[in-house]
Amino acid sequence: MSTPFLDDVAVLLPAFNAQHDVERTLASFCERAPVRVLIVDDGSLPPVVAPAAANMSIEVLRMARNSGIERALQAGMDALAARGIRYAARIDAGDLATPYRLEKQRAYMEAHPETAVLGMWTHVVDMQGAPLFDLRPPTEPADIRRAMLMRACFTHPSLMLRVDAVIEAGNYRAEYRAAEDLDLILRLMKHHDGANLPEFGVYYELNEHGISATKRRSQVWSTLRLQMKYLRVTNLPDWIGVAKNAAHLVLPYRALRALKTRLLGA
Template identity: 65%
Template sequence: MTNPSANAQIALDDVAVLMPAYNGQADVNLTLASFDESALVHVLIIDDGSTPPIVAPALPNLRIEVLRMPENGGIERALQTGIDALAQRGFRYAARIDAGDRSVPQRLAKQRAFMESHPHVAGLGMWTQVVTRAGEPLFMLMPPAAPDVIRRQRFLRSCLAHPSMMLRVDAVRAVGNYRADYRSAEDLDLFVRLMERYDCANLPELGLYYELNEGGISATKRRRQITSTMRLQLRYFNVANPCDWLGLAKNFLHLVTPYRALQRVKRVLLAPRANH
């Protein structure tokens, strides 16, 4: 991999952080303050009808624009609007993150360098440390790096951590952008469509601290998320792929198992990796 600090000022001119936000000004401030890059960081916040409206914090080395939606329409519409806005502004790459999460230093430069040298990769994630609201480590998500493994296991496990992703804006728009057909599973829907025409991969190193928020989509809209995921599994089901069968069974189990019980199991199984 090339040295991400070389030509850093040029390297990030076509990258923009894309962050949807609904209320939670303090979380927005915390997340944006975590970016530490050698070049100016461009940020587009999609304010999804917050009251009061989200205000761009004054932070060094960040150029922040807030695009306000007329009313709260959900993350799917906010992300779709964000991708179109980045295309109109001439950005090639969208670096996803959610309010409350924190970036690892030089994440953007590393991801962009990889994608420049791998032009068929349309989406690139990184390993993710899951933490509590207080920042205490819970467990590490270390998904596979290789595109063929990700494609095979796409319904068996969470192979791509959405807030850690860098996406090619033109590729996302070429496959139909984010959409609301699979509510609360808009990320998996996009990734599956991307992988029909391009590759998705992971950088096998820490890139994101993901806050496990009991009020987040995965907790409060869990049944909708699982149902949407199962609909996607059935639509793209490959009978010759054992991982598709296992993934369907796994999500059925998730559907009938309480959320807190699943989180306890995850912490027991993955906690030994937390300090890796």
């Protein structure tokens, strides 16, 4: 079997005061070809240092000050475009990749040039690595379009993005705080397809100090704004999504997490 080509792929990893998690995340990658990595250090003190990792070429882009994940991702994507990278593979510090994730995603993107955003199914684990539940969002573009305002159709750290399409769509933005991924995906899917590979690509660490918990109210309001902006009045799932998201404003985070674990857990 020939060695896969990954020279035009780069892992995009934003980080803030997370040296240990960065090292753990990068150590999880198992690919048959060398892996390029861009760490965007969002003003960490002390600064994040590129770990020594076999089969990896790692660059650190340092932000002058802590500006938030939205601006860190924007700067990272601009840097990848300037370097001629075609595909950006997202992951966050603390999450772990499954073997050959990049190889599988690049092969799909090459075979489907109309696809600008490609996710994978996700194992959700706690901070000790114990399994909580699995996320299996729809895989086909038509199913994703129908449900994209009703449920999370992508896990952000599992994404591979077509860099030129992201830049053309306006890149990541800070306009929708803590929902920068949904904002970008909705803009991309105006002119491109989105899909998910029907296999697991990442172990997503559910961190009670992460954005989904600490910036939950901002995330909910940003998502509601996006839902109303893109609402299709004849598409029932859109209305269900608005109702579900409104419920997040009144239900405590721990109660929602417990409910999701009970419904989706093994």
